[in-house]
Amino acid sequence: xxxxxxxxxxxxxxxxxxLPDDRFIDPDLMCDDENGVTLRGSRCDxxxxxxxxxxxxxxxxxxxxxxxxPLPRRGTLWTFTIQRFRPxxxxxxxxxxxxxxxxxxNLADQVLVEARLSLRPDQVPRIGDEMELxxxxxxxxxxxxTVTTYAFRTVTDENGGQS
Amino acid sequence: MSIAIVGIGMxxxxxxxxxxxxxxxxxxxxxxxxxxxxxxxDVQFAVxxxxxxxxADTLVNELGLTGTxxxxxxxxxxxxxxxxxxxxxxxxAEQADLCVAVGFDKHEPGAFNADPESVGLGAxxxxxxxxxxxxxxxxxxxxxxxxxELPVSLLAKVSAKAFRNGALNPNAWRRTxxxxxxxxxxxxxSDPLTKYxxxxxxxxxxxLVLASGKPLRVFRGIQPLAGARTRRQSxxxxxxGLL
Numbered sequence: 437x438x439x440x441x442x443x444x445x446x447x448x449x450x451x452x453x454x455l456p457d458d459r460f461i462d463p464d465l466m467c468d469d470e471n472g473v474t475l476r477g478s479r480c481d482x483x484x485x486x487x488x489x490x491x492x493x494x495x496x497x498x499x500x501x502x503x504x505x506p507l508p509r510r511g512t513l514w515t516f517t518i519q520r521f522r523p524x525x526x527x528x529x530x531x532x533x534x535x536x537x538x539x540x541x542n543l544a545d546q547v548l549v550e551a552r553l554s555l556r557p558d559q560v561p562r563i564g565d566e567m568e569l570x571x572x573x574x575x576x577x578x579x580x581x582t583v584t585t586y587a588f589r590t591v592t593d594e595n596g597g598q599s
Numbered sequence: 600m601s602i603a604i605v606g607i608g609m610x611x612x613x614x615x616x617x618x619x620x621x622x623x624x625x626x627x628x629x630x631x632x633x634x635x636x637x638x639x640x641d642v643q644f645a646v647x648x649x650x651x652x653x654x655a656d657t658l659v660n661e662l663g664l665t666g667t668x669x670x671x672x673x674x675x676x677x678x679x680x681x682x683x684x685x686x687x688x689x690x691x692a693e694q695a696d697l698c699v700a701v702g703f704d705k706h707e708p709g710a711f712n713a714d715p716e717s718v719g720l721g722a723x724x725x726x727x728x729x730x731x732x733x734x735x736x737x738x739x740x741x742x743x744x745x746x747x748e749l750p751v752s753l754l755a756k757v758s759a760k761a762f763r764n765g766a767l768n769p770n771a772w773r774r775t776x777x778x779x780x781x782x783x784x785x786x787x788x789s790d791p792l793t794k795y796x797x798x799x800x801x802x803x804x805x806x807l808v809l810a811s812g813k814p815l816r817v818f819r820g821i822q823p824l825a826g827a828r829t830r831r832q833s834x835x836x837x838x839x840g841l842l
Contacts, residue, residue, distance in 0.1 A: 529727075563745045
């Protein structure tokens with residue numbers, strides 16, 4: 437069965453605290469902290485700058501001592517857009533294209549992370565919305581394996597946050 | 600040290616079927632040389648570049664094998680400006696008195712599809728559909744409108760101005776004025792930007808002849824058109840334009 441992209445207007449798939457059994461797009465993007473799986477960032481030992489994905493040197497002070505830094509799972513939507521046409525290769529999402537949302541999420545003023553957004557049906561995102569990390573299928577390989585990536589969705593009452 | 604642009608040549612932007620990017624660059628360069636009243640054999644240094652139109656230095660095959668040093672630059676959307684900067688710097692450093700700077704391209708229709716690994720990002724960034732300039736511009740303007748409390752309707756106003764100006768320029772690609780309504784109601788590409796709010800990858804070429812004060816006196820007493828000074832820096836927030 438072919439999975440569709442995390443479509444604007446389709447409920448998100450995703451588990452919050454552990455990696456799904458499906459193939460994940462790049463395991464190096466993730467790490468564990470005391471609460472489970474989260475995005476793997478890096479933190480400069482010298483100036484405290486945080487990056488995602490990890491870097492071996494600091495983009496702010498050029499220091500070369502960087503430590504692993506699990507990123508917060510929640511943040512606020514900093515900006516967003518909707519991808520309305522099917523991108524060319526190297527995009528490898530489903531041939532039958534459905535628009536998907538993309539945004540930058542501000543994680544505790546530590547770092548802006550670019551990500552797909554999983555939105556509820558007809559949901560219009562707003563800058564400032566509280567967001568949380570999820571995993572979502574984005575494509576299916578020719579041999580039928582679902583591939584997931586990380587994404588953010590808005591925090592709602594039913595999953596423990598504000599609406 | 601005075602540095603002057605003494606000749607300008609251009610092949611019109613748009614789509615020119617049957618003509619390569621390099622051929623358009625040759626047209627622009629010959630026009631610039633004619634505009635300056637000089638010959639290619641007088642040029643002491645040339646610099647140029649293109650993202651998908653080929654190598655600028657191979658233009659010597661058409662312009663003439665005079666032995667002129669010709670350096671390729673590759674700097675995304677700033678390639679032409681970078682060529683200008685290099686040419687001006689060569690004159691400033693007294694390495695040459697008469698230079699050519701040329702930028703040209705012939706892009707496939709549609710958005711760019713850059714290789715994420717060429718800019719130090721993982722392959723996942725491209726395969727999951729995040730590496731698109733259209734998205735980048737959509738997200739950037741979305742935040743800009745938010746920060747400055749500007750209405751979305753402003754975007755169509757800006758585009759209508761650009762189309763109005765294009766209609767006046769014989770070298771422009773888009774020469775038909777469009778109303779704000781037509782622009783705003785066009786298919787959405789990357790919210791809040793519709794298809795007429797983007798500068799589509801296209802084709803065209805521009806060449807400049809630059810001279811120091813010395814040949815200005817030698818060649819027809821040409822008066823400087825403008826001092827050449829360019830500067831480029833990356834966004835301090837860490838955002839990068841992709842191309």
